Amino acid sequence: MDAETEAALVAAGHRYFADRRAKVPGFVRRTFGLRGTLGLHRHALGWDILKAPINVALSPLFVASRLGALAADGLSARGIARWLRARRILLPTAVARETERRIVADLLELPWRQGGSGSSRDALAEAMLAEPALRALIQRRLEAGVEARVAARLGDYSGTRSAVAEMTTAMGTLGAGALAFNALTPGVLSLAPALSAILAHQAALAAFPLGGALGSVWLGLFPVAASPLQTGAVVVSLMMTGSILAAFAGVVADPIQTRLGIHDRRLNRLIDALEDEFTGSGRHGFVAREHYLARMMDLADAGMATLRLFRG
Template identity: 30%
Template sequence: MRTVTSPEQTISEAEIEHAVREGIRRYFDDCRARVPTFIDRHFHYPGAITTNRRALGWDMLRAPINLLWAPIYALACLTKILLPRRTGLIWLHSLADRVPAGFTTRVQHHISQLILVELLNNGQESPLIERYLVEALEAVYDRHNCESIDHQKFSELVHPLIADTLSQYRVTRTAAADITNSIGCTVLGAFAFQKFTPGGIGLGVVLASMMAKTLAARDFILGETIGGWYYSVFPPEPSLATTASVMVAVMAALAAFAALSGVIFDPVQAAIGLHRRRLHKLLDHLQQDVTLSTQNSFRPKDQFVARILDTFDMVRSGFL
């Protein structure tokens, strides 16, 4: 930023930079102060119901597609992290840059708009951060009797950062739904079948085995009762068709559940502080990027946790 001079006074770059940093700091401090109210309004009951009821409709189709696409997007993100642009594989880095995060569901769009309007702009139509910046700079310029400067370049920097940060936050919704499914499958397998089923694949294998046992016992030559005893000792191997069909049914049920799981798990995440930590991390990274004029650094780890759980599920089920 250039030093501004007038016939009377000179404003140093250090003064301007200090004013900008102070305005940014005050803005993000106020944003953090709004986080508890924001969470209470939208992630606790009854707000969680209002937030997640938008999943009814096309989101029931978008959510399953996002879950299937999530491993590909996670691999693209990992590629960008492990392969800096200066390496000889810059073409691979560029290819990973073009991989989309998936479909934006109505719930994701709604929450992004809530963060933008309520958390970042406090209900104002115009970007609130600019007002903080203008106030901080005007105080400096008033002290030196200088004319104000144009803030257009600052706006051009901030808006893409906010858009990219909100895009990354939407990815956490898909990851959270995936993690929720893994936890739900584990709990269901433990209590209903006394089996360790760390995901949809594991649950599908267990259900396919149970179906194969039931069908084999029904057709047992000495009767279903004796067949049940026999196949309890010598369980039959389910056919590939049976396993595949059961897995498809389980995945479809999990996908439908994922679209609406926020009604149950948003209040849980709010109660244990996950939403608070995630929003504070979003604001911390956004403040850092705006202050240092860097690219978006907000890369939540939720999607990688979800992929680790998926991999463990496949290993446990014998698919890897």
């Protein structure tokens, strides 16, 4: 295929992706506004509640795979980098699948086939096939695996929702710790000891044989400490509760991100990456930054818990 035809294909692709960017604000309002996110999270009722804690546990492995891909790029090991980026570490949730469907079918207007639902609209092909001379080159591009790379980018995008859910849950524990204990508790590890101490105090007070008033005086002089078993039970209970909340955290997080323009910027980064996959320029890549922020909050939680342990 000659250079003129190649240039025509790339120019048509740029026009298509420019049209997609123009649709982002309306798509975000419909999909991630309060009404849209409530409809989206109807899909979380079911297996998503069980998948959420598994995805929380798998998130460090996801981050490690992406950091490994960056390291492989730095060492010019392109094959290893592509293989690592193609790994879908996180379990696909119903909310993530529905989000992907809406992005592909409603925003990108590309064919979608999954389960009993589907969409046959292909706005990119329509733009390309408007130029008959481009048809053979379009087929060559598709055979080169562009669609698979687009699917990988969508997988990374969907994975950001689990990271944002983790951060939303962490902000909840931070607020609970500040209100209830006047302490920084960015996660379960730092919240559990304070909650365990209160539960141990209340249990000892209820069991005190001389009544609550004298029990308060006694425990003021001789405070009780939570046992490791009790603290462990509180940690497990908080993790299970947090995982359930994480499955529906987007109901709170999505409208806030919509108002702050975060969804718009994230989708535009995704479109930039998809455009580069099509044109082959390689200037942009979609990086799931939210996962790294979530891991930073995990480190802060572990640090606060360790600090309290040494102080105790």
